[in-house]
Every structure is written in structure tokens, then in C-alpha cells.
Amino acid sequence: MNYDLVLTGGQVVDPGQGIDRVTDVAFAGGKVAAVGDGLNGQAAQVRDVSGAIVMPGMIDFHTHVYWGGTSLGIRPDELARRAGTTTWLDVGSAGPGNFEGFREHVIGRTETKILAYLHISFAGIYGFSDKVSVGESCDMRLLEPNSCADVARANPDLVRGIKVRIGSHASGFNGITPLKFAIEAAEQANLPVMCHIDTPPPRYEDVLAVLRPGDTLTHCFRPRPNAPTYTDGRVREACFEARERGVFFDIGHGMGSFSFEVAEAMLAGGFPPDVISSDVHALCIDGPAYDNLETMSKFLHLGMSVNDIVRSVTKTPADILKRPDLADLSVGSTGDVTVLRVEQGDFTFVDVQGATRSGGRRFSLDSVVLDGRLWHDARAA
Template sequence: MDLILRGGRVVDPSQGLDAVCDVGFVAGKVAGIAPRLDAVGAQLRDVSGLVVAPGLIDLHTHVYWGGTSLGIDAEDFCRGSGVTTAVDTGSAGPGNFAGFRKHVIEPSEVRILAYLHVSHAGIYGFSKTVMVGESEDIRLMDPEGAVQTAERNRDVIVGIKVRVGRHASGDQGIAPLTVALQVAEETGLPLMAHIDEPPPSYEDVVDRLRTGDVLTHAFRPFPNSPATIQGTVRPAVLAARRRGVLFDIGHGMGSFSFRTARAMLANGFQPDTISSDVHALCINGPAFDQVTTMSKFLCLGMDLPSVIRASTVNAAFALKRPELGSLRPGSVGDATVLAIEDGNFDYMDVVGEHLEGHHRIASRGVVIGGKWWHPV
């Protein structure tokens, strides 16, 4: 063994595992899980009293640092948040993806995958002083360029991104979604659709999505909430889940409310994936990071294995990367060490509601490619 994490509570929903075990790594992969592994010649780290999970996947981030005004530094973020795979969702489009790849993705020690924006320049006008929805101008839709860029970068591009809603697409409404769906069909890739305020409506968007497509900002507040005023789940949302549409949190600065989350969870509608939508305007609140977003769901009543599932194996399924999100021997050697702290913690959603929670998930270190990457 090269590295052994000794004596932690291993929670790996991909295997239905929740037990105190050692986890060993060899040559960049998970090599074994057992109550006690032979530590001869291995680097040994005692993680007793902590939780060992598969490497966390944040399915919605913006990490084109320096290339877009909303980008943050992926490595700084991931070190503090226990994330081993950051998925950038549309920061770059066909016109600037080459720079994103060369200057951010390739030098990064943490894994960065990407949904390619169908808009030529990605999300280019998003700051405290300038806010321009890139989907407002149909001239910026670049389906041919998107197909070509996706084909050239199959190793890191996992899907196509589009943003629709009053803020993102303005008077173009749902038209950019039509363009993006054509690109997704042509490339055989899944689509991730952003939704904000209407138009279009929540129903208009989810009715168009296909099996394996992702609706992000799925638990957003009114207007365009998936829950009715009576506290039920909208029929179109239930129909979309039945046909395999995936529902992602994408917390961000305007896309998650406790009221919506309570209604959805009360109806047994858990998110498929929990993600932060971290960017320059929400990294200092209200989203902060991945573990804070996960903590909110733990405090709302989801059990720890379900919260971890939505940040590991479920996200790997959405990405069509089965080698991620698992501690099964032979999987990529990524793991996240977490502390579950008890106390009184103040959480806030995007509309200003506060929740006093009694649990907090905190990162205590990560393993990337079989090596301890985040010193305690």
C-alpha cells in the first residue's frame, strides 16, 4: 500500500457501506477496504473519529479564475471544501474554452471537468457592476462551434450548458434551450439547464429535458419554484424525474431556499445531486462551499449517507464517470475526510431566511490520486 487511512467511519453509498474500516491506495487507485489493512511500507494516517467518503464531486462550480469575472481558484476552494472533482458549468464557451483548458484545467492538481456553454463566450458579463445574460443575444449562440469544441475535448467536457430565464435569456425566452438541445443531441452529451425567474416557466424547461439531462437550481425560491403554495411537488417535476431527468441543487447566490427544500423533502423528493454553484459573488455567502451546502441538507433532515450519495456516486452517474464517486477497489484513488460537528450553527438561504442547525460537515483533508493532498 502507498497510503492507508486508518480507522475512520467509511461511508460509501456506491457500495452500501457504512462501517469503521481502513482504506488503502496503490498507484493512484483504491486498493482495498478492510477492518485492518497491512500497513507495512505505507504512509499511515489515523482518521479515527472522522468520516471517510469517496472524493466529493461538486457538480456546479465556476472555476475559470482570471478568464471570467465570476471564476474562483479551484485549488483553494477544493482544499477547504473537501472537493476532489470540481465541475465547471458553462463559464467557458467555444470561443474561450481553449484558454480555460490550457491555463486552468491542465495545470490544476484537482480534477476539473466542464459543461461547455452553448454561448460563444460562456458567462462573460457576471459581476457586481455588470450583469448581462449571455443568452439574451441569440447571435451569441454557437452550436457549430460548441459541437467542434466538445469533440476536440471529450476527455474533460462532460456535457452542454445553457442558461434560460428572465435574467439569463431575457426576451429570447426558451429559444437558447432549443439550440443547446440540438448540440447535446449532435454530440451525444447530456445537457445542464439553468433556470431563474420566468419566463420560461419551470414546467416549460423540465418538459424539454431528456433522460440524463440535469436541471440545476432545482430547489429555487418563488417564482419558478418546483413546489406549489400548497406544499406539493408540481406534476411536471414528478413526470420529469420518472423519465430520468436529474435534479441538482446549484445553491449559488439566488437559487436555493429553505422553504422550497422543506416542501420537496416533505414529499420525499430528495435532490439527485447537491452542489454549491460557488462563484465570486457567493463564495463569501450565502453558498460558501460544498460542505456548507451539504450541511444544510443534513440539518433539514437528510441522513448523512444520503447527503454523501448526492455528492459522490450520484454526481458520478450524472457525469457518466463511474470511476469517480466510489471507494470500490479499482476506482480512482480520491477520498474526502470529514468531521461531523455538533453544536449551534447559523445557515442562511438566498432569500435571507436563517436556519439554526445542530450539525456541520467540515473537511479535514482529501486524497487525490492516492496521495494525501490537504494537510491537516
């Protein structure tokens, strides 16, 4: 068989198929055509990626990419050339009242893939900048489950869940009610929920108690108050109970939601995240989050294995999104690949409170394959 492109000599890390070895990946017709040895003599284009990690295309499971439609949106394709993301999950930038604009003006004009969790707030996240901060879930008049469910059902190819933001910043003193409205919309549309949590009310445990199997708590390693650990560093029992029930835990780093102290305690307590994501938006793209490569590098420093990190940005988010074609490099799957290298050096990592850690390794981008073609070569940039 003749292939359009072959990546040769790389360490293929594909947790979905249990592959972790040096071999080749071939593409034809925009899809993965083969994974195996000796494929590089049968391709129109061969790229030597020796020493690099070849993984399914990275899914950043918590982002804000409604550029131009919201104050917090960033340009997805531009950041993809730095971060290596091939699929963005935008979580709540758009609500029922403005999703069509997001679909037509951004999603339809972007080369990398965008999926969405629709905000229960009719206007999405509409007041988030360095000068204006309005918690959209503070105004219960905007939370209309029927409208949210209607728009979600009308866009099943893109809308994969419902988003809600709760906590004193996002929802004031409305407590758990916005989450219950989001669940009502999700039940109508047969979708999961992602719940943002900030400072109380409500408490971390109270949120976990309401989430259903398949739902996601984002900002799961946030600092105090409302951290997942007790003051002595122990993991809260509610975390284990929720995970046993089928709730997923997503990092969602952002500008205020990742603490080294908490992350170290959670990992020491046997509670790694299910999903690693950046929560990249206009106020954290220049730090402390930067992008998902930076967030992944922090977990590499914290001791997570490369295989587990890759799983957290490929198979697990793809499973939650019910998009198995994005999850692995099986023949016929979406022809998206992120090629990374692990750099050695002296690096400083910073969390949202300004705490630093010094490390000797970090991920860097080698290249991106989209729909079976070499879309970006970081070596040539």
C-alpha cells in the same frame, strides 16, 4: 502487499459499493488498492481518521472555476483546501470561443480535477460581476450549436455535457429557444444538457417538459417565482413526471437559487435532490453558498441522511458524468478521498433570501487524498 497510504479507523461511507462501516482504505500507485480491516500495518504512511467519515472524493457538480478567464471564476485548489472537493464540474464558464484557454491556463495547471459542461453561448458567461450583469443567452447571435458541438467532440476527456442559462435574467424574452439550441448541440455530440433556470419566462414546468432523460435541471430548489412548489407547498406534478422520465435535479445553491422554505416543502413532499452542489463563484464564495460543505450541512440540518448526502456528491454525479472511476472506492478506482467530520454545536445557516435556520450539526473537513496521496491535512492548517 505494501501500500503507500492507509486511512484507518474511519467510517467508510461508499454508497456505490454499499459500504457503511468502520474499516480501512489503502492506496498504492495513485489508486485505491484495498478496502478492509487490518490494512494499517502494511503502509508507508498511516493516518488515523477515527470518528471521521471516509468517502469517495467529493464532486461539486455545479461550480465556476475558470479563474482569470471569467469575472465569476474562483481558484479551485485554494477552495478545495476548505471544502474538500476533489473534482469540480465547471458548468458553462467557458463556451466554444474560449474553452482552449480554460483547458490550458486553468485545468492543465490545477491539482484537483476539473471537468466541464460547455456553454452553448460562444463566449461562455462573460458579463457576471457585482457591477455588470449581462445575460449571455439574451443574444441569439452567440448561440451556435454547430460550433459548440465541434468543441465538445474535440475535447471528450473534459467536456461532459452542454450548459445553457435561461430565464428573464439570463435569456431575456427568448423563452425556451436557447435550451433547444443547447439540446441540438448536445445531440450532435451525444452529451447531456444542464439547464439553469431563473425567473420566468419560461416557466419551471415548460423547462422540465423539454429536458430529456439524462439531462439536469439546476437551481431546482430555487425560491419563487418559478419555484418547484405551489404556493400551498405541494410539489409540482411536473417534477415527479420529469424524474420518472430520467431528468436529474441539482441544487446549484449560488447567490440566488436555494430557499429553505422550498427545500423543506420538497423534502416533506418526498422529492429530495439528486445532486447537491454549491454553484460557487466569485459573488457567493463569501456567502450565502460559501462551498459545498456548507450546502451539504444545510441538507444535514434538513434531515437527509449522511449516506444520501454522500451519494449526492459522489455516485450520482459520477454516473451522470459517465466517470465511474470517480464514483466509489472500488479497487483500481481514482485514488481520491474526502474525509469529513460532523461537528456538534450551535450553527446558523442562511439561504439566498436571508432566511435562517439554527442547527446543531455541520460537516467540517478533516483531510483530502488526491491520487493516492495525502494532499491536504485540515488539522495541520
